[in-house]
Amino acid sequence: MSQRRQIKLGAFLMQTGHHIAAWRHPDAQADAGTNFRHYAELARKAEAAKFDAVFFADSAGVRSDDRTFLARTARADHLEPITTLAGLAALTERIGLIATASTSFNEPYNLARKFASLDLISGGRAGWNLVTSSTDAEARNFNQERHLAHAERYERAGEFHDVVLGLWDSWEDDAYLRDKQAGLYYDIDKLHVLYHHGKHFSVQGPLNVGRSPQGRPVVVQAGASEAGRELAGRTAEVIFVAHQTVAEAQAFYTDIKERAIRHGRHPEDVKIMPGIFPVVGASQDEADEKFGRLQELVQPQVGVALLSNMIGHDLRGYPVDGPLPELGETNGGRSRRELLVGLAGRGELSIRELYLRICGARGHQQVVGTPKSIADQLHEWFENGSADGFNIMSPWLPGGLDEFIAGVVPELRRRGLFRTEYEGRTLRENLGLKIPVHPAATGRRRLVAAA
Amino acid sequence: MSQRRQIKLGAFLMQTGHHIAAWRHPDAQADAGTNFRHYAELARKAEAAKFDAVFFADSAGVRSDDRTFLARTARADHLEPITTLAGLAALTERIGLIATASTSFNEPYNLARKFASLDLISGGRAGWNLVTSSTDAEARNFNQERHLAHAERYERAGEFHDVVLGLWDSWEDDAYLRDKQAGLYYDIDKLHVLYHHGKHFSVQGPLNVGRSPQGRPVVVQAGASEAGRELAGRTAEVIFVAHQTVAEAQAFYTDIKERAIRHGRHPEDVKIMPGIFPVVGASQDEADEKFGRLQELVQPQVGVALLSNMIGHDLRGYPVDGPLPELGETNGGRSRRELLVGLAGRGELSIRELYLRICGARGHQQVVGTPKSIADQLHEWFENGSADGFNIMSPWLPGGLDEFIAGVVPELRRRGLFRTEYEGRTLRENLGLKIPVHPAATGRRRLVAAA
Numbered sequence: 001m002s003q004r005r006q007i008k009l010g011a012f013l014m015q016t017g018h019h020i021a022a023w024r025h026p027d028a029q030a031d032a033g034t035n036f037r038h039y040a041e042l043a044r045k046a047e048a049a050k051f052d053a054v055f056f057a058d059s060a061g062v063r064s065d066d067r068t069f070l071a072r073t074a075r076a077d078h079l080e081p082i083t084t085l086a087g088l089a090a091l092t093e094r095i096g097l098i099a100t101a102s103t104s105f106n107e108p109y110n111l112a113r114k115f116a117s118l119d120l121i122s123g124g125r126a127g128w129n130l131v132t133s134s135t136d137a138e139a140r141n142f143n144q145e146r147h148l149a150h151a152e153r154y155e156r157a158g159e160f161h162d163v164v165l166g167l168w169d170s171w172e173d174d175a176y177l178r179d180k181q182a183g184l185y186y187d188i189d190k191l192h193v194l195y196h197h198g199k200h201f202s203v204q205g206p207l208n209v210g211r212s213p214q215g216r217p218v219v220v221q222a223g224a225s226e227a228g229r230e231l232a233g234r235t236a237e238v239i240f241v242a243h244q245t246v247a248e249a250q251a252f253y254t255d256i257k258e259r260a261i262r263h264g265r266h267p268e269d270v271k272i273m274p275g276i277f278p279v280v281g282a283s284q285d286e287a288d289e290k291f292g293r294l295q296e297l298v299q300p301q302v303g304v305a306l307l308s309n310m311i312g313h314d315l316r317g318y319p320v321d322g323p324l325p326e327l328g329e330t331n332g333g334r335s336r337r338e339l340l341v342g343l344a345g346r347g348e349l350s351i352r353e354l355y356l357r358i359c360g361a362r363g364h365q366q367v368v369g370t371p372k373s374i375a376d377q378l379h380e381w382f383e384n385g386s387a388d389g390f391n392i393m394s395p396w397l398p399g400g401l402d403e404f405i406a407g408v409v410p411e412l413r414r415r416g417l418f419r420t421e422y423e424g425r426t427l428r429e430n431l432g433l434k435i436p437v438h439p440a441a442t443g444r445r446r447l448v449a450a451a
Numbered sequence: 452m453s454q455r456r457q458i459k460l461g462a463f464l465m466q467t468g469h470h471i472a473a474w475r476h477p478d479a480q481a482d483a484g485t486n487f488r489h490y491a492e493l494a495r496k497a498e499a500a501k502f503d504a505v506f507f508a509d510s511a512g513v514r515s516d517d518r519t520f521l522a523r524t525a526r527a528d529h530l531e532p533i534t535t536l537a538g539l540a541a542l543t544e545r546i547g548l549i550a551t552a553s554t555s556f557n558e559p560y561n562l563a564r565k566f567a568s569l570d571l572i573s574g575g576r577a578g579w580n581l582v583t584s585s586t587d588a589e590a591r592n593f594n595q596e597r598h599l600a601h602a603e604r605y606e607r608a609g610e611f612h613d614v615v616l617g618l619w620d621s622w623e624d625d626a627y628l629r630d631k632q633a634g635l636y637y638d639i640d641k642l643h644v645l646y647h648h649g650k651h652f653s654v655q656g657p658l659n660v661g662r663s664p665q666g667r668p669v670v671v672q673a674g675a676s677e678a679g680r681e682l683a684g685r686t687a688e689v690i691f692v693a694h695q696t697v698a699e700a701q702a703f704y705t706d707i708k709e710r711a712i713r714h715g716r717h718p719e720d721v722k723i724m725p726g727i728f729p730v731v732g733a734s735q736d737e738a739d740e741k742f743g744r745l746q747e748l749v750q751p752q753v754g755v756a757l758l759s760n761m762i763g764h765d766l767r768g769y770p771v772d773g774p775l776p777e778l779g780e781t782n783g784g785r786s787r788r789e790l791l792v793g794l795a796g797r798g799e800l801s802i803r804e805l806y807l808r809i810c811g812a813r814g815h816q817q818v819v820g821t822p823k824s825i826a827d828q829l830h831e832w833f834e835n836g837s838a839d840g841f842n843i844m845s846p847w848l849p850g851g852l853d854e855f856i857a858g859v860v861p862e863l864r865r866r867g868l869f870r871t872e873y874e875g876r877t878l879r880e881n882l883g884l885k886i887p888v889h890p891a892a893t894g895r896r897r898l899v900a901a902a
Binding site: 023024025026028030031033034036040059060061062065067070071072073074076077078079080082083084086087088089090091105106107109110113114116117118120121137140141142143144176178180183184185186187188191193201202203204205206207208209210297299 | 474475476477481482484485487491510511512513516518521522523524525527528529530531533534535537538539540541542556557558560561564565567568569571572588591592593594595627629631634635636637638639642644652653654655656657658659660661748750
């Protein structure tokens with residue numbers, strides 16, 4: 001059935017767009033963050049273009065207490081992703097629905113239920129982007145002064161993941177008899193109670209939501225630190241990642257696939273989808289000009305605050321046209337910080353130059369050009385062992401996505417690199433991921449039944 | 452604008468229907484619990500009939516470990532309500548969307564976000580039915596061996612409620628400038644950070660979701676114990692309650708309105724909506740026969756287990772045609788238990804007779820009759836100070852709701868007791884509840900701004 005390997009595409013929908021100043025773009029939907037109709041329109045467009053999924057980021061709080069920054073960005077104003085995607089599930093038929101949710105600020109039973117419900121509501125199109133969260137600001141909304149240390153939150157994340165998957169396996173696929181005459185709703189022997197007692201969680205189960213058409217939601221991850229990679233190699237089915245160079249991307253791709261194999265998985269069981277921030281123009285000049293206009297909308301207070309936040313170091317006291325100072329230790333997200341410090345070092349960039357480098361794609365690859373030149377770059381990454389697909393981070397919305405769909409998608413199709421019709425009805429089918437066999441059917445895992 | 456006081460109606464959508472054996476009804480949608488299309492159809496019907504809201508119960512676990520019972524009921528198989536209602540929000544325009552969620556097994560920041568998001572997705576139609584949950588089975592999914600004691604969980608619930616409302620007041624209604632030219636998204640002086648430090652929670656805030664068209668979601672409650680009534684008198688805007696007699700209903704109604712006044716509220720600020728389980732027939736005989744057919748579908752193992760669960764005492768060893776034994780102390784839901792013990796005492800009912808009394812409405816009022824006789828009873832309760840409206844608990848679905856809409860709703864309209872068109876677009880407008888003024892505008896509460 002599947003002939004040629006094809007590119008997977010996610011539409012990463014970030015409020016008014018990924019560029020920090022996107023909300024100021026003349027054509028941007030300024031109230032996008034809380035405007036469900038805006039998202040509904042985008043999801044329908046992405047589905048019409050046969051994207052694999054829409055993807056939503058999340059944070060469990062307002063990450064900055066810098067009021068100057070807050071007043072000038074749209075970032076603190078957004079709908080919660082799982083509810084939003086449940087709404088979008090009702091209005092779409094085929095496109096996958098991936099929501100970010102934190103293992104640090106949720107309980108596994110609640111999260112397992114919500115994603116299982118989204119999966120059923122959507123007919124098997126849900127994905128969970130597992131994150132550990134990185135800010136104290138979020139921790140302070142959950143009875144903590146500071147966030148868990150990096151190693152501990154990854155340890156918690158690993159156990160959280162295992163509990164969630166165990167709960168999703170509460171009922172076998174054929175547990176449902178619904179035999180009205182006999183009065184038997186379930187074949188109760190197909191019920192598996194979890195009885196989990198671990199370091200971070202005690203969760204008895206079973207889940208009170210049934211199994212989904214795709215077995216269970218797709219697990220997505222984005223961590224790129226050593227701990228993040230190891231968790232991803234063991235558990236992730238899709239990886240969303242930020243790279244600046246082909247060499248970095250190839251090394252990451254190879255590393256993750258090797259880790260997957262080490263955990264007894266097949267390399268095809270994990271799809272690697274770097275983030276791409278595309279600015280599409282009819283000519284290179286037009287694309288450059290579009291990007292330049294967005295960059296001009298960045299207010300210095302916003303740029304400095306954004307950079308400070310991302311590297312976990314307050315840069316407000318330093319000259320904006322001077323270099324990045326020496327940074328101390330941080331408990332924040334490791335990979336993003338290393339990437340930025342690397343950027344600064346490689347290019348000897350000033351604080352201003354550096355924040356302008358991340359105002360768009362936050363460290364992800366920026367691709368500014370014509371449909372052909374953008375397709376060339378995606379094509380290259382896809383063929384040279386850097387990527388199985390891409391998460392498209394439109395600079396502003398809705399226009400940025402429209403332009404990608406109108407220009408780049410047809411160009412990819414001309415090369416046979418992107419589908420013209422969905423392969424299946426579930427996210428797993430479209431991503432080319434296997435539908436998991438229930439462990440009770442494989443005998444691989446012992447699930448204890450209640451007395 | 453409002454002339455005559457009218458009945459408020461909720462459609463309490465319980466999977467295959469409220470009767471415990473509903474899933475065995477020939478016309479019931481047997482897989483209803485996880486069938487989103489089923490709920491979409493019901494919500495559209497209820498909206499076409501101008502119901503105030505659809506209402507979903509919830510539990511954070513499978514409440515029974517009695518496998519004989521579990522195998523024979525549909526109760527453990529259901530979608531999570533907030534995700535379900537977010538999906539329904541996308542398919543409806545006017546009807547309110549009330550989801551149950553527990554203060555014992557959630558964190559206030561997460562819950563505040565999800566309901567605020569549902570409220571925005573629906574254009575101001577969300578309601579939160581605040582419950583404290585009552586079973587150890589649920590607690591065991593959340594790192595606990597036993598559930599919190601009754602008094603402590605109500606104490607936690609009160610603080611939880613206050614934190615959630617504080618978070619919903621993070622942004623004033625006019626905080627949103629979205630001035631692209633000036634580069635100001637917010638009027639940052641309209642941001643209010645909560646800085647809550649209490650016995651059960653420390654939550655800094657602010658919420659990362661904006662304010663909704665109805666100010667904030669409607670708060671619904673169902674507790675009828677002393678602690679539950681006191682919390683409701685202070686905080687509830689709608690009360691869902693179970694009564695067997697007019698005298699009980701009147702006493703409760705008067706008590707709650709008095710408590711509301713004592714807390715500085717207006718009696719109209721809280722709407723009391725008892726649950727009603729209607730079985731509609733063209734004649735009384737037909738209605739009795741319909742009900743009888745449902746009762747015949749109850750399997751004794753199911754009835755005994757249901758009753759055991761509800762009163763927190765295992766009755767499996769007792770003769771099913773004998774009396775209820777003496778019951779010890781319980782940490783479960785108080786009000787439901789008292790109601791059942793009262794029922795047993797009043798009627799000298801056997802265990803079988805008692806479970807048959809609760810297999811339909813679980814202690815709520817059963818009304819079996821013609822559209823006219825049912826309307827007579829609702830009319831009486833509404834006029835004699837027992838109720839402001841009713842939460843309709845259809846015996847089976849979809850048919851039971853269809854029959855109520857086809858028969859009873861027109862009868863209520865003929866008497867001028869029920870609307871022919873929605874009064875407004877938000878749940879508050881339709882329920883006749885005031886849209887709350889932000890505390891910063893009233894000066895009643897001091898909200899501290901971050902430095």
